Amino acid sequence: MSSTATKPDARLTGRALSCIRDDRTLFSGLGFGVDTGEALIIEGRNGTGKTTLLRAICGIRRPDEGEILWGGESIERLGPDYHRHVAYVGHNDGVKRELTVAENLRMSRALGSEGRLSIEEALRKVHLAGFEDVAASNLSAGQRRRLALARLLVTDSLLWVLDEPFTSLDRHGIGIVEELMAEHVARGGMLVMTSHHEVSMHRTAVHRLNLSA
């Protein structure tokens, strides 16, 4: 069921990346590599291109120079074959307010690949059990964030790309998410994220990439 352990050749590499926005070079000549069981935390001041880099890694945006490789092949050429391994939670939660919590997760699952956890189990993991039939518009901002993060669990994604995952979460929520991330990496998953908070992940190989430097 779990393909997480069966893909030893999966590796995310960025080579000589540069992104330009409104005639301003955000970063150039950037390189990085993430292996299975590793996390990459992207740091930097506001406006240094953290979100842009994450969107490039997802394949939403094309880097202006350089290329991003997945297992040695360009992600642009792989297309959906790459996207099936990627789960992205961005600034916007990507949650439909008109739908219930369970309907939202069912949709994510239909678009991706079936994950190892059922919808009920995933909701229990993010402490939203019992909210299955509540409309997402009735959730608080923090709860909606946790619902967005539950999306990572219902699909079978090797690479998690998280943009400020702790936004609007309380200390308890941050603890939950840190635990999920550490568990994912320990199972051989990959994680690329940005955060203003100090991220505490024990016993994990964490690389840091500072864009302001």
Add this chain to the structure above:
Amino acid sequence: MSIASAFLALLRRDLVIAFRRRSEMVNPLLFFVLVTSLFPLGVGSQPKLLALMAPGVVWVAALLAALLSLDTIFRSDFEDGTLEQLLLSAQPVSVLVIAKVLAHWLITGLPLLLMAPLLGTFLGLPSQAIGTLVLSLLFGTPALSLIGAIGVALTVGLRKGGVILSLLVLPLYVPILIFGAGAVGNAAMGIDATAQMYIMAAFLIFSLTLSPVATAAALRVSLS
């Protein structure tokens, strides 16, 4: 999950959302009825003139109603971030685009189709032309939605894309309007309209083949 289940799930999702936001669903239909019923008031009680104008009036009103509703195809998905999730799906985006456009047509186009015979009769359109009117709209309105989707995908990232959207899309709507209204006009005069109907069907197939690919590419541009 397979491509078919993703297609059906997305179609279902959009229909459920539309049902839960019913007021938005009624707007294009209301617009269609209102615009059509303004003509007799403006033109005056000249039944012959109205009957002569009926094909054009119904078609122009349907076209404007479709244009008015276009923005809803991708706007709310863009705002809440679900559009990004669609682009990152494991399924080809062009197939998902067809699901979204089909849902949009079922919500906004199909009601127009059902209302058109009533409005045609109301304007004095001869009864032998009603069938052609419905059939021409059946071919025409999905083509309007498909072509419009390209325009919406291109302008969804702009804060005020409304006017640009009309400028982009209206010229492409012109051939559909000409042949659609022409077919109904012919039928009203008792002339065979088969040729126009074939061309309408060709437009539909043409837009069904090209639009999903173009829309998917335009969405990538808008989101990057």
